[in-house]
Amino acid sequence: MPDQTRAELASRLIPMLQEIQEELGYIAPEAVEWLSEHLGVSKQEIFGVATFYNFFRLNPPGRHEIHVCLGTACHVGGGEKLLDTIREKLGIEPGETTPDGRFSLERVACVGACALAPTVVVDGEVHGRMTQRSLKRLLDRIEREDREAMGGK
Amino acid sequence: MPKMTIDGREVEFGPECETVLDVARSAGIYIPTLCDHDELEPYGGCRLCIVEIEGLRGYVPACTTAAKDGMVVRTATEELMRLKKEILQLLLIEHPSACLVCAEWPACLQYRTQAYRAGRVTGCNTCPRRDDCELREVVEHIGITGLDYTPEYRDIPVERSDPFYDRDYNLCVLCARCVRVCQEVRGTGAITFVKRGHETRVDTAFGTSHVDCGCWFCGACIDVCPTGALYPRLSKWVGMPESEEVTTCMLCGTGCQFRADIKWGKVMATGPAPPDSAPNGRHLCVLGRFCIPPLVNAGDRLRAPHVRRDGEMVPVSWDEALQAVVEGLKGVPPGRIAVLGGPHLTTEAAYLLQKLARVALGTPDVASRGCEFASLVYRVLGADGALDRVAQLEDISRADWIVSLGGDFVESHQVVAKTVYGAVRRGVPLVHIGQPGKNLRRWTVEDVLVDEPVAPAVVRVLVEGSGAVEGVPEEQLRRVIDIVSQGRGVVLVGPRVLELDSPSDLLRDVLRLLGDDGRLVPLFLNGNEAGVVRAGAVHDMLPGPASVAAGAASYEEKWGRAVAAGADLGALREKARAGQVDAVIVLDGSIPVDGFEGVPFIVYQSPFPSPWLEHASVVLASAMSIEESGTMVNHEFREQALKAVVPPPGEARPDWEVLAELARRMGAAGFEYGSPGEVWDELAGLECRVGPTDTAAGDAWQPVPREETEWYPRYRGATLAERIEDLAVLIEALPGRRAPPPTESLEDMMREAREKWAARTEEV
Numbered sequence: 001m002p003d004q005t006r007a008e009l010a011s012r013l014i015p016m017l018q019e020i021q022e023e024l025g026y027i028a029p030e031a032v033e034w035l036s037e038h039l040g041v042s043k044q045e046i047f048g049v050a051t052f053y054n055f056f057r058l059n060p061p062g063r064h065e066i067h068v069c070l071g072t073a074c075h076v077g078g079g080e081k082l083l084d085t086i087r088e089k090l091g092i093e094p095g096e097t098t099p100d101g102r103f104s105l106e107r108v109a110c111v112g113a114c115a116l117a118p119t120v121v122v123d124g125e126v127h128g129r130m131t132q133r134s135l136k137r138l139l140d141r142i143e144r145e146d147r148e149a150m151g152g153k
Numbered sequence: 154m155p156k157m158t159i160d161g162r163e164v165e166f167g168p169e170c171e172t173v174l175d176v177a178r179s180a181g182i183y184i185p186t187l188c189d190h191d192e193l194e195p196y197g198g199c200r201l202c203i204v205e206i207e208g209l210r211g212y213v214p215a216c217t218t219a220a221k222d223g224m225v226v227r228t229a230t231e232e233l234m235r236l237k238k239e240i241l242q243l244l245l246i247e248h249p250s251a252c253l254v255c256a257e258w259p260a261c262l263q264y265r266t267q268a269y270r271a272g273r274v275t276g277c278n279t280c281p282r283r284d285d286c287e288l289r290e291v292v293e294h295i296g297i298t299g300l301d302y303t304p305e306y307r308d309i310p311v312e313r314s315d316p317f318y319d320r321d322y323n324l325c326v327l328c329a330r331c332v333r334v335c336q337e338v339r340g341t342g343a344i345t346f347v348k349r350g351h352e353t354r355v356d357t358a359f360g361t362s363h364v365d366c367g368c369w370f371c372g373a374c375i376d377v378c379p380t381g382a383l384y385p386r387l388s389k390w391v392g393m394p395e396s397e398e399v400t401t402c403m404l405c406g407t408g409c410q411f412r413a414d415i416k417w418g419k420v421m422a423t424g425p426a427p428p429d430s431a432p433n434g435r436h437l438c439v440l441g442r443f444c445i446p447p448l449v450n451a452g453d454r455l456r457a458p459h460v461r462r463d464g465e466m467v468p469v470s471w472d473e474a475l476q477a478v479v480e481g482l483k484g485v486p487p488g489r490i491a492v493l494g495g496p497h498l499t500t501e502a503a504y505l506l507q508k509l510a511r512v513a514l515g516t517p518d519v520a521s522r523g524c525e526f527a528s529l530v531y532r533v534l535g536a537d538g539a540l541d542r543v544a545q546l547e548d549i550s551r552a553d554w555i556v557s558l559g560g561d562f563v564e565s566h567q568v569v570a571k572t573v574y575g576a577v578r579r580g581v582p583l584v585h586i587g588q589p590g591k592n593l594r595r596w597t598v599e600d601v602l603v604d605e606p607v608a609p610a611v612v613r614v615l616v617e618g619s620g621a622v623e624g625v626p627e628e629q630l631r632r633v634i635d636i637v638s639q640g641r642g643v644v645l646v647g648p649r650v651l652e653l654d655s656p657s658d659l660l661r662d663v664l665r666l667l668g669d670d671g672r673l674v675p676l677f678l679n680g681n682e683a684g685v686v687r688a689g690a691v692h693d694m695l696p697g698p699a700s701v702a703a704g705a706a707s708y709e710e711k712w713g714r715a716v717a718a719g720a721d722l723g724a725l726r727e728k729a730r731a732g733q734v735d736a737v738i739v740l741d742g743s744i745p746v747d748g749f750e751g752v753p754f755i756v757y758q759s760p761f762p763s764p765w766l767e768h769a770s771v772v773l774a775s776a777m778s779i780e781e782s783g784t785m786v787n788h789e790f791r792e793q794a795l796k797a798v799v800p801p802p803g804e805a806r807p808d809w810e811v812l813a814e815l816a817r818r819m820g821a822a823g824f825e826y827g828s829p830g831e832v833w834d835e836l837a838g839l840e841c842r843v844g845p846t847d848t849a850a851g852d853a854w855q856p857v858p859r860e861e862t863e864w865y866p867r868y869r870g871a872t873l874a875e876r877i878e879d880l881a882v883l884i885e886a887l888p889g890r891r892a893p894p895p896t897e898s899l900e901d902m903m904r905e906a907r908e909k910w911a912a913r914t915e916e917v
Contacts, residue, residue, distance in 0.1 A: 020899075020903065023903055024903050024906060024907065028903075028906035028909075028910070029358075029359055029906075030902050030903075030905060030906040030909070031902060031903070031906060032358055032359075033895075034895065034897075034899065034902045036591075036595070037591075037594065037894055037895055040594070040595045040596075041342070041595065042336070042341065042342025042343070042345075042367065042595065043342075043357075043358040043366065043367070044342050044343060044344055044345035044357055044358050044366060044367075045336065045342050045345055046358065047345055047347065047357075047358035047359065048345030048346050048347060051347045051348045051349070052346075052348070052349045058359075060910050099913075099914070100914050101910065101911075101913075101914030102914075
């Protein structure tokens with residue numbers, strides 16, 4: 001890219017990251033390496049930008065995306081406990097994906113359903129007034145459905 | 154001259170003061186800061202330099218506020234100090250601060266003289282920076298004596314598995330100096346701030362090791378760290394040095410100035426010299442920053458002269474050893490003696506070595522390892538009267554364009570690379586001809602991706618302003634021609650040009666490309682190459698350097714002996730193999746013994762053991778460059794002073810002294826020197842005389858094999874990577890950094906990433 005100066009190249013970093021995340025769903029290590037070569041910026045500089053913005057994720061989204069709301073109402077209603085339940089059950093932290101690629105976990109600030117607090121959003125569907133028990137049941141149900149879909153294994 | 158009022162004082166300031174902080178410093182007014190550093194751009198991170206300026210709302214950081222005429226600044230009002238105290242306390246919540254706020258500290262400092270060696274720093278005596286902590290200076294100035302908040306230990310695992318230095322980010326105050334010096338000054342970008350807010354920490358991409366993230370271990374981050382977060386493992390618990398001396402590093406051709414920290418009569422650590430040191434300022438590379446103490450203090454240094462008696466090496470006195478040399482050489486015809494030097498001798502020692510050979514022994518066969526590059530440059534530039542075309546590093550900063558060839562200089566010459574990056578950052582176009590590594594690729598505007606043998610053809614096209622080279626896109630050549638046709642250029646020529654069949658033609662083309670204003674940077678790989686050639690300790694050059702054709706007559710007159718060109722190292726080896734050499738004096742153990750095994754009388758003089766020991770009849774233990782005074786000539790042809798900062802181990806003696814005494818014992822006249830300075834006086838006035846006719850003779854050139862043009866530091870028999878495990882780790886990682894640029898498209902890359910993830914989840 002000889003027509004562009006270093007500064008111009010570097011200014012394309014965020015749009016490129018957005019483009020990659022849109023296509024791939026996350027910022028893969030391969031993508032950081034690729035951008036480093038093509039934009040003339042070190043991998044570290046790219047990683048710094050990608051981790052600064054909450055928008056960018058560094059793990060591929062799972063087949064089921066779980067968003068735990070920690071907005072004011074959900075926080076008061078025990079959202080943190082719900083998060084612990086998932087941590088315990090799936091063994092992942094917010095921002096991570098289970099090694100089998102099935103679940104990914106995110107914390108969100110507010111999903112606009114405060115009347116139903118505490119809420120958990122799974123694959124776009126809002127589940128309100130969740131308890132640790134109902135959340136466990138929900139996760140079990142998803143697993144069961146997955147198994148059935150895969151031929152009852 | 155503009156002026157401002159600071160704390161009631163009227164201060165005039167010039168254009169060199171850009172910020173309020175600069176003005177205050179120029180007037181000697183101390184404003185505490187943690188993140189500001191004179192080599193780095195203003196950052197405004199720590200907020201400890203906040204000041205009150207009349208007419209400006211709130212409090213502004215002095216480091217990021219532009220200085221203006223007529224400003225009225227207050228630096229220490231009650232309210233400011235209260236704020237600063239508060240800010241600093243917040244910062245200290247996460248920094249182990251037992252040492253900073255303890256009332257017993259002064260007494261402690263007096264009675265506990267040694268830092269505790271601890272796995273983890275909790276403050277107090279367990280911190281490696283307990284004696285010289287920048288954070289402490291700030292705490293003391295602001296006056297914090299107790300903490301109003303409960304400290305919170307971050308409990309980050311201490312990073313100890315990377316080479317050379319430990320990283321304890323529990324001590325980090327997030328000033329970003331290390332991140333900034335690595336990105337802004339060194340152009341490496343090995344570390345970054347990861348995440349943000351409370352979770353911010355210094356790390357690499359995806360948490361990889363420093364070996365994998367592209368770190369060159371130059372140590373710049375350590376030198377700017379205001380806390381004990383980064384510290385060289387080797388000197389972590391040594392404490393404050395008893396004295397500090399500045400001398401010259403001989404481990405590559407740059408000849409950097411460095412500071413040697415001396416304690417217990419030994420060099421315990423090395424660090425940056427004062428900022429105005431030429432040519433490197435405060436910057437070093439992995440060799441100068443970390444490799445000197447382990448080399449100098451190696452347990453296997455030769456400590457005493459030895460003589461072989463009945464097959465056994467026996468330690469003897471210097472008198473006996475030198476007598477044994479005189480006896481051994483007696484009666485050997487001059488044509489059957491070979492004298493071998495190397496690029497790590499001081500210029501004075503090299504001069505005496507060739508004088509010993511040519512005057513005392515009467516043999517023309519004096520040759521040195523690893524000096525081909527300097528010899529070539531003197532020959533080509535000297536013949537054109539163009540020695541002044543060799544660049545000083547400042548010339549790089551003033552260039553309008555930069556071209557590099559002959560290998561990746563980021564790998565081999567870190568300090569030169571830092572200077573080049575400074576220019577690149579200001580927008581000076583850098584073009585590399587060859588196969589650049591990952592780091593260099595980020596700096597270049599054009600990579601002319603050719604193999605070394607094709608580089609001369611590319612340069613020829615650039616000189617002529619037109620033409621084509623197979624495998625290079627025509628458009629790219631046109632763009633590069635555009636770049637090099639404007640303004641003053643600098644061409645960096647790396648050691649890989651020595652692999653060519655005719656590097657002198659290439660050098661002459663480079664000179665044409667540069668025109669009258671341009672400058673050449675010959676990147677000598679080995680210490681004092683230039684000095685050794687200038688001293689004439691090579692087979693076809695006399696001191697000056699003067700080619701044999703141009704200088705023989707005057708030296709014959711001066712020395713009263715016939716002077717002729719000798720055989721080069723390869724030819725001497727063949728001669729020895731054929732049994733035509735009866736005695737060898739060798740001062741560089743890194744010369745392979747191969748071929749010389751059968752020589753009946755071998756004198757080995759070096760600070761380090763090497764395979765030559767097995768064959769030597771007499772071993773003379775000599776001092777290293779840090780233990781003797783003398784002169785080193787670097788790749789700018791700058792004369793750098795070597796200083797004896799520590800005594801040599803045991804009975805080892807400086808080379809110049811041994812060589813001069815040896816010559817005297819052999820009855821030669823003209824070796825009465827009292828100091829290396831006297832040798833230098835004799836040598837300094839000599840002129841470079843290389844006639845144009847010699848260049849044709851110089852074209853009887855033997856290409857240098859790849860293993861000798863590669864960055865693989867050796868020092869007189871010591872192979873650094875074999876001795877310093879951490880250096881070996883870095884060297885092993887180099888091939889990965891040389892990987893060719895990827896050609897895949899964005900789509901290819903994403904498909905690959907998808908497949909990789911799919912395959913991984915499948916496995917689970």
